[in-house]
Amino acid sequence: MGISDDQIRNLNFYQEGNLFDADEKLVLEMADAITATPARVAPELRQRLQARFSTPQLVELSAAIAWENYRARSNRVFGFGSEGFYKEEKDPERKGSSAAD
Numbered sequence: 001m002g003i004s005d006d007q008i009r010n011l012n013f014y015q016e017g018n019l020f021d022a023d024e025k026l027v028l029e030m031a032d033a034i035t036a037t038p039a040r041v042a043p044e045l046r047q048r049l050q051a052r053f054s055t056p057q058l059v060e061l062s063a064a065i066a067w068e069n070y071r072a073r074s075n076r077v078f079g080f081g082s083e084g085f086y087k088e089e090k091d092p093e094r095k096g097s098s099a100a101d
Contacts, residue, residue, distance in 0.1 A: 026052060027061060034062065035069045 007019050014020045014028045030049055033041045049058055075081075 023052065030061065031065045034065050 004019070007014075010017070010019055011028075014025055020028065026048060029045060030041070033039065033045055053061065
């Protein structure tokens with residue numbers, strides 16, 4: 001469970017390829033729409049979300065996305081950067097070297 005290094009590296013390209021399943025792509029599309037300035041949740045997107053997720057699920061997803069957007073924007077005010085919690089896993093195919101090397 002969780003998100004893979006490949007998914008993190010390709011997050012900006014979530015709509016392309018098969019790294020993300022249909023639900024993940026839909027939620028990421030929702031996140032893009034909610035976090036745009038101004039927010040731009042089109043009726044067609046809203047309909048697709050409502051067809052797939054319950055109202056309580058959409059409330060929870062929206063709240064989580066909005067909270068992370070709030071935190072990210074607040075961090076910019078104070079110039080806070082990454083705390084370095086994400087560490088890319090070693091690639092066994094590359095004999096212990098980081099995939100970022």
